Amino acid sequence: MKRMVWVLALASGCVELDPEYVPEEPGPPPQMMRTKTMAGELPVVGIDSDRAGGLWIAYEKQKGGYYVNDEIILAHVDAHGAKVAEFKLSDTYAEVLGIAFDGQAVWVNYRSATVSGGIAMPYVRAIDVTSGLETARYEVEMDISDLEVDDARHELLLSSEHEGVIALDLATGTETWRMPGAQSAIALTDDGKLWLASRFWAVLELRDAQKNPIATYTEDVTDDHHVSSYRLFLAWDPTRHQVIASAENQISWLAIRGEAP
């Protein structure tokens, strides 16, 4: 128990950043500016806001070789980065990419899995954050790389690398709409705007509630030369009104440069 407390204590905290951090970087500064950063405790496979300034984070922990099921850890950290809850799940031999919190459950995206006799279809499942039990499961399309929940429309949004954004009714799993695109990650603001992370460039696109493009902004949590190789996840922090990006196990709160946070 004492050791666990130590781990919790030391793995906590965030860094509030000065707008201009050193050292100098070549080229113009990105239009999206990091205002706060923290590292995941382990390799990150999904994030979402807890709607109170904190985060739900999914970690992947290797437990052995190829034939051993890895462990997925759902951790809840508060606004200061301190861990307040944790659930351990199996990855069921599938790659986990992307989570979303609906206020009661964390939805976890399981990509295609190799099983006896072939490839299992990918699925999403909801884990109740009080009990840790699965409360829903829907089969989904291939190549889903991030999730988001739309509270107002009661929808689960799937970010598909090839099919754009696909919306499912949270209660039934029935598709309600889709929007073409090729983004890697998505986040929905509290006023219905959609942030989309490009799969090909270090750019975030903002769309209005009707899905019309508003603007694009360069960022530096990824690199133009290798964007497609990043595991990138987005979330929206309603308390700071900033988009949160997780790339390569580094979690960053981003504000548009020149706009006061």
Add this chain to the structure above:
Amino acid sequence: MKALGVLLALGACTEPGGADVAVDLTGQFELTTVRTFNGEGAIAGIDTDGAGGLWVAYSAPTDYYLPDDVRLVHLDASGAKLKELAFRDEFVDVKGIAFDGRAVWMNHSGGDRADFVRKIDVTTGAVIGSFGTEVGVQDIDVFDGELRYSVAWDQVVGLDARSGGQKWRAKDYLETGGAQRGVASMEDRRVWVSTLDDRIYLLDPKGHILGAGHHTLLENSEWGVDVGMYLAWDGHFVIAATGNVISWLVPG
């Protein structure tokens, strides 16, 4: 015994926390080997202990389906072993360690998106923290509350050691194509970085190359072969580990 004689002879000039070297470290200069030490096995990381000694990580393979054995060894200034802690690599190779005065940070980097660092209490051997890391971290260092990563493709990243949050990233100062390895910080925020050739570079605190020290630690035929090139700085010497050999280099 001969090695011990060399160690004792050098003892007077290896006091910890010494002032920065006075020589000009801009442009091209030589890094002369003044002392070597053969490790017990393949070295996976080194750092100074702040008292003239070293922390050394050794890694030894086991069965393919089992994690490798990792030993963390504390040597005093004479090379005598003071402590040894045993770990498993959790299926991700150890590449670089850093000592912050109370704990050793151990970097695990395997390129399969499962990379992490863990913080080890050197009194108990207990793991007291961890952070997930980006792909390509080859060596680590701690300096002034920062955990610093050397990333293979010519980047140095500074993180807050408490939260793991990124504070800064220096890049585009070299083009080794993935051959950057070691990192070690000087007292005045300058940073040494090693590559898999015959140079160890010195960066200023803004991430610009100040100078390049020439050494002969690697045979020309080994350039580009990943034999490791871990770095530490003790206030006077650049300490480099490659293969199972630790070398003390004096700049000037």
